[in-house]
Amino acid sequence: MKNGYTALIMKDYTLTSKRSIWQTLLILILIASISGCSSLWPFGKDDEEKDPEIAADESAAKLYKKAHGFLLGRDFVGAIEQFELLESRYPFGRYAQQGQLELAYAYHKQNNTEQALDTINRFIQLNPQHPSIDYAYYMKGLVTFDKGKNLIHYIIKRDPSNNDPTSLREAFDVFGLLIDKYPDSEYADDAKLRMVYLRNELAEYELKVAKFYMQRGAYVASANRAKYIMENYQGAEVMPEAVYILEQAYLALGIEDLADDTHRVYAQNYQTGKGGVIDEKFAQENRSCAESLWGKALEKLKLRTYYCN
Structure with a gap:
């Protein structure tokens, strides 16, 4: 009787073990299938799994869009803050380049002449073949053109012979350079x-x-x-x-x-x-x-x- 009971227990144990093995194999197969077909996973990857370059580009795009929105709304102070943040976090790439040009414009509108010129000169030096290089020269001419002037100069006609004409000469030369190098430019x-x-x-x-x-x-x-x-x-x-x-x-x-x-x-x-x-x-x-x-x-x-x- 004892032997029969033992045999029954062994039989039940064997069946249980086989069942556990098959369950384990089934789970492993499912895991492998999910891993191999990750593109079918409906929720996408975690942020940590994104390509770093893609993630950075997306972040730069969001920051640029925010800065550009401030610029369109003529909030030049806000635009400057966001473009400076964009430049410090993402100094390279298409958004950084476009951001530099728009940052220079925002500086100019805020009468930050030296910062505007520094930004433009840096852009010209780093991006001599950029599609908007003619605009960079044009902006440099405009900033230099207005250098040292203020609102009173436009309201009250004042004799410019009493002023230092250096900035006017520089602007004249920059505009001449633009015309010589890019005669077909829209500017x-x-x-x-x-x-x-x-x-x-x-x-x-x-x-x-x-x-x-x-x-x-x-x-x-x-x-x-x-x-x-x-x-x-x-x-x-x-x-x-x-x-x-x-x-x-x-x-x-x-x-x-x-x-x-x-x-x-x-x-x-x-x-x-x-x-x-x-x-x-x-x-x-x-x-x-x-x-x-x-x-x-x-x-x-x-x-x-x-x-x-």
């Missing part, structure tokens, strides 16, 4: 208009200095300033006066042959048809902003100048 036409404006502002500044030297008896310095205008600002509205001052300086220095040559240049270009010394009043009256390129540039760009009504 080229606006850059040309700004160069017309700047050319006349700079020429007027030089003319003021030339007149100052004439009044002080520094005739060589006055002649050099007048020649500088003629050589560097062709087409400027002050050209007749510059030629007049040059002739006056040569006469004061006793260099009559050069004075005669200068007079002939004036007569050929401005049709005085008179002998002797050029009439300064005629030279001044021969200037007009209204119908000139300067006047058209002022109207188009909605700018003001001390020299034109």
